[in-house]
Amino acid sequence: MEKDADGFFNPAKDAAPAAETATESKPEAERPKSPENDLIKSSFEVTVTLADQQADPNSPLYSAKTFEELGLAEDLLKGIYDMGFSKPSKIQERALPLLLANPPTNMIGQSQSGTGKTAAFVLTMLSRIDYNLHKPQAICLAPSRELARQIMSVVITMGKYTSVQTEYAIKDNLPRDASNITAQIIVGNPGTMIDLMRRKVLDTTHVKVFVLDEADNMLDQDGLGDQTLRVKNLLPKNPTQPIQIILFSATFPDHVRSFANKFAPKANKIELQKEELSVDSIRQFYMDCKNEEHKYDILVQLYSLLTIGQSIIFCKHRHTADRISQRMTAEGHKVASLHGAKNANERDAIIDRFREGKEKVLITTNVIARGIDILQVNMVVNYDLPLMNDRGPASGNDSRPDIETYIHRIGRTGRFGRKGISINFVHDKQTWLQMDAIEKALGRKIVRIETNDLDEMEETMKKALK
Numbered sequence: 001m002e003k004d005a006d007g008f009f010n011p012a013k014d015a016a017p018a019a020e021t022a023t024e025s026k027p028e029a030e031r032p033k034s035p036e037n038d039l040i041k042s043s044f045e046v047t048v049t050l051a052d053q054q055a056d057p058n059s060p061l062y063s064a065k066t067f068e069e070l071g072l073a074e075d076l077l078k079g080i081y082d083m084g085f086s087k088p089s090k091i092q093e094r095a096l097p098l099l100l101a102n103p104p105t106n107m108i109g110q111s112q113s114g115t116g117k118t119a120a121f122v123l124t125m126l127s128r129i130d131y132n133l134h135k136p137q138a139i140c141l142a143p144s145r146e147l148a149r150q151i152m153s154v155v156i157t158m159g160k161y162t163s164v165q166t167e168y169a170i171k172d173n174l175p176r177d178a179s180n181i182t183a184q185i186i187v188g189n190p191g192t193m194i195d196l197m198r199r200k201v202l203d204t205t206h207v208k209v210f211v212l213d214e215a216d217n218m219l220d221q222d223g224l225g226d227q228t229l230r231v232k233n234l235l236p237k238n239p240t241q242p243i244q245i246i247l248f249s250a251t252f253p254d255h256v257r258s259f260a261n262k263f264a265p266k267a268n269k270i271e272l273q274k275e276e277l278s279v280d281s282i283r284q285f286y287m288d289c290k291n292e293e294h295k296y297d298i299l300v301q302l303y304s305l306l307t308i309g310q311s312i313i314f315c316k317h318r319h320t321a322d323r324i325s326q327r328m329t330a331e332g333h334k335v336a337s338l339h340g341a342k343n344a345n346e347r348d349a350i351i352d353r354f355r356e357g358k359e360k361v362l363i364t365t366n367v368i369a370r371g372i373d374i375l376q377v378n379m380v381v382n383y384d385l386p387l388m389n390d391r392g393p394a395s396g397n398d399s400r401p402d403i404e405t406y407i408h409r410i411g412r413t414g415r416f417g418r419k420g421i422s423i424n425f426v427h428d429k430q431t432w433l434q435m436d437a438i439e440k441a442l443g444r445k446i447v448r449i450e451t452n453d454l455d456e457m458e459e460t461m462k463k464a465l466k
């Protein structure tokens with residue numbers, strides 16, 4: 001049975017690059033005045049400020065080098081430029097030369113959400129495989145099916161000038177009678193990967209790169225640690241040519257870091273300081289709600305703001321996500337809900353519609369807290385704050401906030417230098433204290449927004465997105 005970041009242990013909870021909004025080139029006076037127009041304008045400004053940020057040595061998007069100087073093959077450079085990348089980000093500039101050097105060396109790489117880690121490991125996989133050998137050579141694991149599908153779309157887009165062949169190892173995506181995978185890069189979730197390896201559908205003899213995205217989650221004993229270790233143990237051990245192990249995440253809490261060091265021995269390391277964990281471009285707010293029911297009222301009041309761009313609402317339980325979405329839909333609002341109790345086809349259809357902008361508000365659980373990259377998302381709401389006890393039974397009744405999950409959740413906005421806002425709903429002393437602990441841990445102010453003055457609320461939020 002597959003256990004993804006989807007609450008296998010606790011049935012009540014849960015644990016393809018997006019097209020960017022079109023750049024507006026019309027003069028200001030010709031543009032229609034509407035909330036959407038503000039968003040289009042802000043995406044125009046994004047392209048301008050991106051160049052500024054990539055030239056600022058203090059920005060995580062900065063690099064002194066060009067992609068040409070990083071030792072990438074010509075067909076990969078073409079793929080990168082086709083995606084609209086002009087300069088590497090800091091993590092790409094620092095990690096790629098280390099990842100591509102020979103003999104291959106393990107890597108434990110950390111960089112803030114939305115700063116381009118995917119390209120670093122995807123380019124490594126695409127650089128290391130032998131295109132004439134039709135056998136699995138690079139394996140990449142991610143915690144959710146949505147993230148595995150997204151990574152795959154980056155592999156395919158970046159590798160479009162190569163002859164790379166790819167295959168999924170996610171539930172319900174491979175024909176049942178498949179007997180021999182000949183693809184070179186396999187992306188998936190650990191449960192399905194183990195199944196394919198055990199049944200010898202996936203021959204691991206030629207694997208030379210093993211990547212864990214969201215590595216702290218993939219290695220956490222509360223999460224997918226056991227399964228990930230089983231995948232590793234099913235890989236061949238050749239002391240003369242060990243497999244290159246690559247771990248990436250925006251967070252590496254101490255208890256996972258020591259395990260990561262054993263999992264990827266003698267690794268090159270790129271680490272963040274505690275105060276660097278979240279990006280500056282995400283402005284954090286909170287709203288004082290009177291009680292649980294008032295949270296719903298406030299969310300409904302926020303609807304027009306949530307739909308200026310796109311937004312993701314995080315809840316603790318699947319049933320909360322469903323209940324809010326049913327209620328809002330019945331009241332005439334257009335929202336979708338996504339969580340691990342839905343079947344594979346439904347999940348794929350919901351996230352695809354959201355990516356395409358067909359739905360603007362997605363109500364979900366921790367299932368998509370990590371990795372999901374949708375540039376138009378400019379607002380994240382923590383309807384329920386993430387807590388340690390959401391992680392699974394090993395965390396017992398631990399009601400402390402889950403700082404890592406908070407960082408990943410708010411990181412669904414503010415991607416690659418874009419502006420974004422996050423709003424936490426607090427409704428009693430305990431939730432207020434939990435939020436206070438998050439503020440202290442991250443060393444960043446979480447600003448109060450008035451809930452009974454709609455105009456002021458709108459003003460504050462629009463200003464934050466400017």
Ligand SMILES: Nc1ncnc2c1ncn2[C@@H]1O[C@H](COP(=O)(O)OP(=O)(O)OP(=O)(O)O)[C@@H](O)[C@H]1O
Nearest residue numbers: 085087088089113114115116117118250371373416
């Ligand atoms: N060098 C670049 N130039 C322009 N855009 C880039 C560059 N590198 C990555 N991007 C874009 O930035 C966005 C964020 O990248 P990515 O999803 O890899 O972030 P990440 O660091 O993996 O974030 P997370 O920690 O949330 O998983 C993507 O839309 C990606 O296409």
